[in-house]
Amino acid sequence: MSFSLTTIVIIPVKSTDKVNPVIQLSTALLRKLQLNDHGELTLSIGRKTFLTKIQTEKLPDNTIHFPEDLMEFFYLPIQPLKFQAKVLPDRKMLKLGPIAALLTDSIDIRNNEPHFRSIHLFCEELQQGICENGGFFYVFSYEQFLKQGYYLKDDKWTAAQLPAPDVIYNRIHSRSLEYKVEFTHFREKVNQLMIPFFNHRFLSKWEVYEHLKDESKLDSYLPQTKLFSKDHFYHMTSQYDTLFLKPIHGSQGKNIIKVSCNPDSRYSLETSQKSMPANNKEFISLDELFKAIKPLIGNRIYIIQQGISLMTYQSSSMDFRVLCHQTMNNDWRVTSTVARIAAKQEFVSNLARGGTLTRPLNALRNCTSDKKSLEILAQMKELALETASCLDKSSQGIIGELGIDIGIDQQGKPWLIEVNSKPSKNFEDGLTKVRPSARAIIQFCTILAFDPAVIKEDI
Template sequence: MSTTYYDPLSQKWYHAQEKMFGKNKIKTEKLFHYSKKWVPFSLNEDSHRIGPIIGILTSKGKNKKLAGNGPLFLSLVQHFFKIGALSIVFTQEDLGNSLMTGYTFHPALGKWIQVSSPLPDVVYNRIPFRNLEEDTDFAALTSLLQKHNIPFFNPCFINKLEMHHLLKQSPTLKPLLPETTLLTSKKMLHDWMEDKQDIYIKPVSSSKGKGIFRIFAQENHYLMEGVHLTKQLATFNELWHELKIYLAKGPYIIQEAIEPALYNGSRYDFRILSHKTENHFIISGIGIRQSSNHQQVTTHVPHGGKILPYELLAKEDDDIFFNAIIQEVGHLFNEHLGLFGEFSLDIGKDVNGKFYLYEVNSKPMSFDEEHIENKRIKAICHLCMQLSGFPIFPH
């Protein structure tokens, strides 16, 4: 590694030798003198270039400040700094035809600083809002990245219905999927309730268990259970009237409920984090989430779910099964959707021991388990270095 200096005033980069920098190979300025106001960075170098530059794409919130997973950004930027890469958190508006502006955290200064740089060698998509991936600015950004052949991984959110249709294409995954379809009519709901007696309805575009309801057909009424409410409805018409309030907000899927295996009286799911390396996928961590006593609709921690150690329920055969599933999901994603370097699975087990694949998360949030999150940071950095073409050093 060698030291490269950034001058915040002129927004230029200086090096002892002229080096190519960024995907568009802009030359650094020749270093003839040094100013104490310049900011030093230790970057990887070879005979012609320094870097890489890693772009972490996010968006701005209502207050015009950077939105998204701040702790993840900080951890990534700090680890990239250690391995000689310049990582910059930026938004769609910050990427120009030849330059990028954004923020990096400098450990020696102990704060975030704004920098301008050449185009990134790799971009990791962490835009937190689905609607932003549907506008023209996002389309222009992806077009620019394609023009410069810049690897762009985890390119999009995937809604629950699209996900189900994609996963069904795999003969390996299809048997693991609960029966699922788009809820389109009162008659459909009635027919499903008659047939299944116990169903879920879920917003097509949601995460973290938001907006999910479980509905039971009981002897004299229907029971509608959500994260924060439980309602008893005397007739099917009352049930439909109640649901229409939610259906007016956006499309929902209808899904059969699986009678889950229980641990200490409550359901649980496996949360499996995976990352791409070379041409296969690794398991970066497995956690268990258990529903709380007051609601059994979802196991998500923000809604009272508990964190259990994987070792509590781990079996050797399960590890083999989970590894096979992440290979299948990973290759399916990369074949049909673009470059996916990271995803997580929600997998449950029924009372008979059969596994079900409930969800694939295309933009996983942080894991509460510190050892999993640490492995995640290293895996993302390793992948970015690999995609950039720079050598990877052990850390």
């Protein structure tokens, strides 16, 4: 980071002066923070400030005694808390943070305890990482914004009124919810409070394609893509032996249609929903095929994507998920790369459809040499970073992470298959450790909390 932060621990103490609470710290910490003994200081936590006085006492370095009344003013639980600290000399202000909040629509109350469903372990992971690094983390729903959130206390998620956050990480699962009037009002309140809000919405598949198709560094890695219409469908069927039809707002491999032209000039149709009545049928003509597809699509907007003959893993479909996170100055880095292997009889590799994960080099070495595998992995990461950078520059709002799906064709060339603005948070090894991708989120929250000027404005 381009700014200096100091790790401190605040210890709650009984207030000796309830009217004019005083914070106490060691002389060494006072000098380190370049503050004045017995001077006035504005404390900033979340979106609240309080004018207080400073006293020096014989205390451990990097420890501040904090009056309980002051903790209650900031809506902090009365317990020792580790924070990052930054002094703003021109304003005589000491900012403590980050107060990072995760927004979700997946709060399920079980036996009087909240459970965050598919992201529950991930929330515990973020809590662990932020606690180790310094900061305060909680989970909330937009209906309860500024009224109630859940923080981890004694290994239990506890409901309380908590500070307005420095930064909000959007993990809403429902695309339709983001268009509701109530959610729009919530976003307006967030904007009024000037709270950075990242991964602010889902990106549609067509929107992503429109952003990337004119990028000279990327156009040769994009399968040809059109919005679904009868004319586009007939034209692309004449061009390619395989097509994939995908809902522009789809996720987890749902409702994808695969169309193939067989050597006998018959057409076959598969869907990722095995219960579909038209699944695995053959058709003599394009008219017959199109007639079968229309009810599968219904009123939803679909894209048609050129099918690529990709490398497989033991005869199963395979692609790669490259997870990218934003750092300082709109730079991006790769934090994770995995190979996704489709379940038998499936043509999509998503874990929600029974797919499994393996290390990318293990998967590539099954198809090509060690040297070529390393070259392909490097090319995938380069393609993912270029994609993330281009989307970040051309999209409105703050993007903190992207899951980029890449396929490798039979000649070893990478193809950009899909981009996910809210990638899944499955634990590859089942262990609740703080992964590099989670640490990247924590670092991004800290950047936004202490130096939002380095990030483009959230529109």
